[in-house]
Amino acid sequence: MKITVIGSGYVGLVTGACLAEVGNDVFCLDLDQKKIDRLKSGDVPIYEPGLPEIISRNVSASRLQFSSDVRAAVDHGDIQFIAVGTPPGEDGSADLQYVLAAAKNIARYANTYKIVVNKSTVPIGTAERVRVAMDSVFVERGVSSGFSVVSNPEFLKEGAAVEDFMRPDRIIIGIGNEQKDAVAREAMARLYKPFNRNHERTLFMDTRSAELTKYAANAMLATRISFMNEMAELAEKVGADVEDVRQGIGSDPRIGYHFLYPGCGYGGSCFPKDVKALVRISEELNSDAVILKSVELRNARQKGLLSERVVARFGPDLTNKRFAVWGLSFKPNTDDMREAPSRYLITSLLERGAKVFAYDPVAMKEAEITIGNDLKGNIFSENIQYVSDKMDAIAGADALIIVTEWKEFRSQDLSRVRDLLKTPVIFDGRNIYDLEIMDLLEFEYHGIGRQNNIAKSCYPNARQR
Incomplete structure (x- = not known):
């Protein structure tokens, strides 16, 4: 044809x-x-x-x-x-x-x-x-x-x-x-x-049903992600582990495991745009999209979570602090930087005076352009460096921050990672590391919804691991 x-x-x-x-x-x-x-x-x-x-x-x-x-x-x-x-x-x-x-x-x-x-x-x-x-x-x-x-x-x-x-x-x-x-x-x-x-x-x-099907599919997936991020916050407050919760509910065939991974927010060209568009369409037709508005609100809060935790750990003034950021694209296997959580994190860290050393397997060129535009006119824009070796990023850093769950980050010589870091602190925005290994190697590990250091310090009455 x-x-x-x-x-x-x-x-x-x-x-x-x-x-x-x-x-x-x-x-x-x-x-x-x-x-x-x-x-x-x-x-x-x-x-x-x-x-x-x-x-x-x-x-x-x-x-x-x-x-x-x-x-x-x-x-x-x-x-x-x-x-x-x-x-x-x-x-x-x-x-x-x-x-x-x-x-x-x-x-x-x-x-x-x-x-x-x-x-x-x-x-x-x-x-x-x-x-x-x-x-x-x-x-x-x-x-x-x-x-x-x-x-x-x-x-x-x-x-x-x-x-x-x-x-x-x-x-x-x-x-x-x-x-x-x-x-x-x-x-x-x-x-x-x-x-x-x-x-x-x-x-x-019919054509209208087909058009709505597309929006509804993306909105449903975004809703599942925001729901799990909400459960992650609750898990920290009560001393539960959201990874156990995820497996517990995902094993129900009515729910399944797809898009039940908590993290530092969704991005890309589809979910943010389509949820927002569906909210707008609903408003035009006097239909209150209560759930979708909440999905947007939760995702916006989630994108600020990593920077909030860095501030909680190191203080609001990050001058003379250096952070390694692993993963810049909004998800693995793409160089797409649209609505990527890394952009919000890096901008926040730089504005507090920090230095950032960033690494991504494929998105470096696109990230440099996109984040450069985000920082145009910002006096801190020179405080970010893009490095070609992820280990160079962490050498001497006060903490490692993982934003994108690239496979190459999962199997690391974590003993070497600990030795290269100035302080053995990891903020894991995608929960890619095992808590027992983090404990064994004596990392200060901050995951999303895990029984981690943040839960232990902020919620003293919560059940401890």
């Missing part, structure tokens, strides 16, 4: 590459010529395991091409995926200008029937807005409108996006019930047939 993907960002690249991998002829469009030039030269602008290999293989096989030519892109694909950004406004609402611009461009150059697929995360009702926008252009052109609008939200986890696309849990397709939409339904079923070989994963529904 001939496919066009409009937008060569994270979702667009994964979608285009994976659809080409199963034999489709895919044209990826982006208006950023520098990005197109990088892709043509084999330089993939995002970090995603397995993606560069798929792109290279399908470009070589002439199943995948990149261009900034809008007319050629519209001419190419019978199915036109819109996978452009929908950045949040200050009020939390999603900005649809790029989605609607892409839709109008399709209508401007289309001369045959097109299936227009919203792959971007968009507010409920966007399919209708796309349809109206395209109809207005067809009216200006004086031609009849021959197109269907489909909602096909993505459910890709950064760091596992290729696997998620090739072996999906479900494929959501929202579509209308007009006669022409029957053609689109059959085409979408045929497009996704290679991903349904073992059993049928495709769920057809």
